[in-house]
Amino acid sequence: MRLTDARPGELLALRSMPADAGAEGQVRSLGLLPGVALRLVRRAPFRGPLLLEVEGRVIALGWKIASGLEVSPLPAPGMEAG
Amino acid sequence: MRIALVGQPNCGKSTLFNQVAGYKAHTGNFPGTTVVYTESKVRLQGDVVDVVDLPGTYTLAGTNPAERVTLRYLASTDVDVIINVLDATHLSQGLDMTLELLELQRPMVLAVNLLDEADRLGLRIDGSRLQRELGVPVLPLVASKGRGVRTLFNAAFQAARNPQPITRPRYGRDVEDALAGLADALRGTPTPLHPEATALKLLEGDNELAAETARAAPALAPLAARAQRDLAERRGQPARWVVWGERHGLAGNLEHLVVTQGERRSSWRDRLDDVLLHPVAGSLALALILIAFFQAVYATGNAIEPPLLALFQTWTSRLHASLAGKALLDSLVIGLLQGVAGGAAIVMPYLIPFLLGLGFLEDVGYLPRLAFLMDALMHRLGLHGKSVVPFILGYGCSVPAVMSTRILENRRDRFLAAALSTLIPCSARLVVVFGLVAAYVGPWAAAAIYVLNLFMIALTGRVLSGMMREESPGLIIEIPPYRLPAARSVLAKAWYRVREFMVEAWPALIIGSLVLALLTFFGLTRWLDLLVRPLTWVLGLPAATGVPLAFGILRKELSLVMLGQALGTLEFDLALTQAQMITFAVFVVFYIPCLATLVVLRRELGWRAMGSVAAVATVVALVVALAVRGGLLLVGI
Known part of the structure; x- marks a missing residue:
């Protein structure tokens, strides 16, 4: 699914990078790489930016970039044991 | 060293x-x-x-x-x-x-x-x-x-x-093999980085470096392309992702080795964002913070400006008295002094508190949050959240506003943000709006000009971004944790920016002032009125407003003073109708940024961009002023 379809609080794994080379570099420099786990913290209304937590760092991504990123849900921590 | x-x-x-x-x-x-x-x-x-x-x-x-x-x-x-x-x-x-x-x-x-x-x-x-x-x-x-x-x-x-040998990090076997192959091929070629580092950058697809090494060793380009392809095939993802992923993994492992997580003390900082980034509460807080910020800046500036101006006034009259009989020298010295006074007494009292406040907001970590909150709104102008910074700076002075467009990633965004932020009425233009319109027509009219200004900026933004097809990727920004700023850091940052203004813009202000003095001395202002007459005629303004309008380019904050000189009175309602005052103020708010801003625009974005910004501003100013004149006629003001 797309990052913009995720719900706040959801734990996700990143599956793709932005198609635009410049944006890919910027996103990567903030620690977003394919396979990295992230949490959607909140989203601003009116197609505003999304707030993500990636390895302890908080990142804001504009709607356009976020809508181009593929993610898959990860099990919430604590559920893995069962 | x-x-x-x-x-x-x-x-x-x-x-x-x-x-x-x-x-x-x-x-x-x-x-x-x-x-x-x-x-x-x-x-x-x-x-x-x-x-x-x-x-x-x-x-x-x-x-x-x-x-x-x-x-x-x-x-x-x-x-x-x-x-x-x-x-x-x-x-x-x-x-x-x-x-x-x-x-x-x-x-x-x-x-x-x-x-x-x-x-x-x-x-x-x-x-x-x-x-x-x-x-x-x-x-x-x-x-x-x-x-x-x-x-x-x-x-x-x-x-x-005593430089010690440095061991570079080791990657997976296939990456190392690819690196060894490329480093071998690089042997004997002068490379900008260490050969192994160059090989790695080539594998990561650093295009600029690739082009440079290809010039020195043409055989390298196909080799690098093959190494990338091989690695991508083996790992099922682009070679650069492989290198980034491995490096990231190494860094993560190191962190695991050296960091232990003890008990976390929760603090106010953790919960602050629940309020400050909340769609409703956050926007409210943003409005309050900005109002408090500007109030503080204007209060400080207002307290310092009049006594400083009075001081310069006494100096001016003393010099004037001692230079009696030497008319040209007198004009030049007074012109010079006025240029210095413009910077010291009119700009600095606002610029310094403004930069201190901005540095504080910056170091606390509020600006990225501002960008987050404003992102959706700025998208309507064809920009993204980060460009809100030049807009806010624009209310103080266009010079730091244009300089601050450096934080934007691409040229298109920088141009657009610079062009739009110069349309924002800086504190010098505020003088005209308040001194003329608020004082003689009423505060509601002044407020209406500000609303009209915001509307026109939005419209201009839409038109310009529609004309520049190339799209920016949008907001990608880290939201750092809140921090208590170190006074030394805030002071130093403000000082660097003040010095930048002193070096870049102040000389332009002084030169403009000297030119003005010379033109007045040689009685050339009448010709200027005639030259600008088509414009003043279209706007329905008296011919004498030509000089203040033309010289507003040199010294915007002097527009009002010059208007007084040109009309022969500071009781503006004796010489101008309310409609004329409004039209004049609207035109001054929008048209060509002052000389100091133009200088900075040229330095930051080049001659062409400077010309385009000036042209856009003039066209917008003319269209809006004409529309306002027509509108006022219709409602019978």
């Missing part, structure tokens, strides 16, 4: 720099770029060394000019030792870049900063373990309180004096 400070944004690198740098520190651009560095001479162990604060970058991948310039600079012999500053609270991200720096195989020292914050988060960092793993000195630092600064610089000094 030259020591370079390198680190990611918000790691406290500049705070460290400001702890050691004197007031004589100077900022400069790397040749041919807008990438800015700050440099200062520092006394160290009886020697004078140069300390350079490089722009904060997250990586050295060359995705933006700052990264490219930093990479080249660090690899060059200009730098004797690198101090890599790390944020202890985000160690693995910082180590990601540390590994890239190690690849350069240059003398280096690691400073683990923000240890106080890490302590609050319950993080324990084993520095000696990190030192063993990386093979370079690792030192603790709390830059904001000056703790560990001296020891750090002494260690850097030692590392530069």
Whole structure:
């Protein structure tokens, strides 16, 4: 699914990078790489930016970039044991 | 000896720099770029060394000019030792870049900063373990309180004096094989970086570096392309993703080895964003913060401006008296003094508190949050959240507003933000709106001009961004944790910016003032009125308003004073109708930015962009002023 379809609080794994080379570099420099786990913290209304937590760092991504990123849900921590 | 400070944004690198740098520190651009560095001479162990604060970058991948310039600079012999500053609270991200720096195989020292914050988060960092793993000195630092600064610089000094061999990080077998092949092919070719580092950058697809090495060794390009293809086939993802992923993994492993998580003390900082980034409460807080900010700036400016102006006035009259009989000299000296006074008494009283407040908001970490809150709105102008900063600065002075467009990633965004922020009425234009319209027509009319201005900026933004098809990727920004700013850092930042204004814009202000004095002396102003007459006629203004309008380009804050001189009275309602006052003010608000702004526009974006901004502003000013004149006629004002 797309990052913009995720719900706040959801734990996700990143599956793709932005198609635009410049944006890919910027996103990567903030620690977003394919396979990295992230949490959607909140989203601003009116197609505003999304707030993500990636390895302890908080990142804001504009709607356009976020809508181009593929993610898959990860099990919430604590559920893995069962 | 030259020591370079390198680190990611918000790691406290500049705070460290400001702890050691004197007031004589100077900022400069790397040749041919807008990438800015700050440099200062520092006394160290009886020697004078140069300390350079490089722009904060997250990586050295060359995705933006700052990264490219930093990479080249660090690899060059200009730098004797690198101090890599790390944020202890985000160690693995910082180590990601540390590994890239190690690849350069240059003398280096690691400073683990923000240890106080890490302590609050319950993080324990084993520095000696990190030192063993990386093979370079690792030192603790709390830059904001000056703790560990001296020891750090002494260690850097030692590392530069006795360079120790540096081992670069090792990647997976297939990556290493590819690297070995490329490094072999590079043997004998002069490379800008260490051959192994160059090979790695080629594998990562650094296009600029690839083009450069291809010129020296044409056989290399197909080899690099094949190595990338092979690696991509084997791993099922682009070669650059493989390298980034491996490096990131190495950094993560290092963090696991050296960081232990203790008990986390929860603090106000953790909950603040629930309010400040909330769609409703956050916007309300934003409005309150900005109102308080501008109130404070105007209150300070208002308190300082009149006595300073009065002081300059006494000097002017004294000089005037002592120069009686020497008319030309008198005009020139008074013109010069007025130019100095314009900067000292009219701009500085607002600019200094403005920059101090801005530096505070910056160091607290509020500006990225502002960008987050404003992103959706700024998208309607064809921009993204980060460009809200030049807009806010624009209400103070267009000069720092244009300078601040440097924070935007691409040229299109920079041009658009610069063009739109110069349409925002700066404090000099505020004088005209308040002194003319609010005073003689009413505060509601002044408020209406501000609303009209916002509307026109939105409209111009839409039209311009529609004309510039190329799209920006949008907002990509880190939201750093809230921090209590160090006074020294806020002061230093304000000082650098004030000095920039003094060097770049103030001379233009003084020259403009001198030109004005000469034109008046030789009685050329009447001709100017005639020259500008088509414009004043169309706008329904008296011919005498030509000079203040034309000279508003040189000195916007003087428009009102000059209007008084031109009309022969400061009781504006005797010479102008209400409609004329409104039309005049509207035109002044929108048209060509002042000379100082034009100078900065040219320096930041080039001649063509400067011309385009001036043209856009003039067209908008004319259209709006005509529309306002027509509208006022219709409603019978």
